[in-house]
Structure formats: C-alpha cells, structure tokens
Amino acid sequence: MPVPERLEQFAARHARTDPAPPTDPRVPLESAGGRNRRRVNGGPMEIWINPECSKCQSALTILDAEQADYTVRYYLEQPPTVEELNEVLAHLELEPWDIARLGEPLAGQLGLATWPREAADRDRWTAALAENPVLIQRPIITADDTASIARSPEAVHAALRRNDNDPTPSN
Missing domain, CATH: 3.40.30.10 (Glutaredoxin)
Structure with missing residues (x-):
C-alpha cells in the first residue's frame, strides 16, 4: 500500500x-x-x-x-501534569532526564544537555517537561x-x- x-x-x-x-x-x-x-x-x-x-x-x-x-x-x-509525569516516571523506573528529547531545538535553547542530573534537580527537569511537552x-x-x-x-x-x-x- x-x-x-x-x-x-x-x-x-x-x-x-x-x-x-x-x-x-x-x-x-x-x-x-x-x-x-x-x-x-x-x-x-x-x-x-x-x-x-x-x-x-x-x-x-x-x-x-x-x-x-x-x-x-x-x-x-x-x-x-507534573504529578502525572512523576507517576509515569515511577512506573518506568526512570528519571525525567531519561525521557527528555535532548535533540529538540527547544532543548538546546533551554540548555537541557548541561543541566545537572541529580536527585536535587529532578523537580526542575519534571517541571520543564510538563511546561514543554515537546521535550x-x-x-x-x-x-x-x-x-x-x-x-x-x-x-x-x-x-x-x-x-x-x-x-x-x-x-
């Protein structure tokens, strides 16, 4: 077809x-x-x-x-929402940076590739994904x-x- x-x-x-x-x-x-x-x-x-x-x-x-x-x-x-993302991340057993599309132009504009990937930064990552779902x-x-x-x-x-x-x- x-x-x-x-x-x-x-x-x-x-x-x-x-x-x-x-x-x-x-x-x-x-x-x-x-x-x-x-x-x-x-x-x-x-x-x-x-x-x-x-x-x-x-x-x-x-x-x-x-x-x-x-x-x-x-x-x-x-x-x-941030809550939904946290629930999905828990089920995936992943961190927010693990599901981020770093190749997206917006990721480059935000400098995501340079963001720290520590437990203390998890909320920042999750908020960024919720605000910018293209990521x-x-x-x-x-x-x-x-x-x-x-x-x-x-x-x-x-x-x-x-x-x-x-x-x-x-x-």
Missing part, C-alpha cells in the same frame, strides 16, 4: 472531530468532547502521542492490529501500574503482553 494512502487511513482512524478540549485529562472521550483524547475499544491503556510522529503512528497501527483497548492522548495539546519522549503507553516508552514494535508488543497479564477484571 502506498505511503500516502496509509497516512490517509491513519488520519481517518485517529481523526479528532470536536474542537472543544476536555478539561480533565482522565475524562473518557464520551464526556470530554474527544478533541485531545480518542477512546478505541473503551480500553484501560492510554498512549501519549504526537500524530506527526512516525513512531507514534507505528505504535497505533500495532495496537489497532492487535485490537487493543486504549485511549489516545494528544500530549502536546494536553500536556501531562517528552514518545510514544508512552500507560496502563494501571505500568508504563512503556514504545518507540519500537517490540516495546509496543511488550506493553500489550503486560496489559494482557493484568489480573484486574474488565467491565
């Missing part, structure tokens, strides 16, 4: 139709207006994406192919008490396996 046709199909599957953004990042699509989040199969997983990112597009394609239940969060338009590595898949940076097909499949092994009953 030619690339333009695949991109059109991707855009059609993940299009946002309502211009009103939700006020609460955890509100399901049905009550949030759907602009910054899109529920697919009503699922417990959430994937933070930039729709322009090829890694995000690939991750969504895999989730769709596996008929996964997930919610899309357009995290550039609806940035995670957050993507895509990130979250589910209950797990999180994955899903840049490769293997990472997406691993996130699906972890979610499948969740003993929590679904409704």
Whole structure:
C-alpha cells in the first residue's frame, strides 16, 4: 500500500472531530468532547502521542492490529501534569532526564544537555517537561501500574503482553 494512502487511513482512524478540549485529562472521550483524547475499544491503556510522529503512528497501527483497548492522548495539546509525569516516571523506573528529547531545538535553547542530573534537580527537569511537552519522549503507553516508552514494535508488543497479564477484571 502506498505511503500516502496509509497516512490517509491513519488520519481517518485517529481523526479528532470536536474542537472543544476536555478539561480533565482522565475524562473518557464520551464526556470530554474527544478533541485531545480518542477512546478505541473503551480500553484501560492510554498512549501519549504526537500524530506527526512516525513512531507514534507505528505504535497505533500495532495496537489497532492487535485490537487493543486504549485511549489516545494528544500530549502536546494536553500536556501531562507534573504529578502525572512523576507517576509515569515511577512506573518506568526512570528519571525525567531519561525521557527528555535532548535533540529538540527547544532543548538546546533551554540548555537541557548541561543541566545537572541529580536527585536535587529532578523537580526542575519534571517541571520543564510538563511546561514543554515537546521535550517528552514518545510514544508512552500507560496502563494501571505500568508504563512503556514504545518507540519500537517490540516495546509496543511488550506493553500489550503486560496489559494482557493484568489480573484486574474488565467491565
């Protein structure tokens, strides 16, 4: 299938139709207006994406192919809070500098590469990521008490396996 046709199909599957953004990042699509989040199969997983990112597009394609239940969060338009970032970082078992996109022009403008990477600097890093979500590595898949940076097909499949092994009953 030619690339333009695949991109059109991707855009059609993940299009946002309502211009009103939700006020609460955890509100399901049905009550949030759907602009910054899109529920697919009503699922417990959430994937933070930039729709322009090829890694995000690939991750969504895999989730769709596996008929996964997930919610899309357009995290550039609806940035995670510092608290959400801290929760995801705890699940990832990483520090904020580990998920920073240091190659972004904004990272260079802020001088992120030169910032100290010590426990005392963690809040500064987390605040910078929350204020500038373009600096957050993507895509990130979250589910209950797990999180994955899903840049490769293997990472997406691993996130699906972890979610499948969740003993929590679904409704």
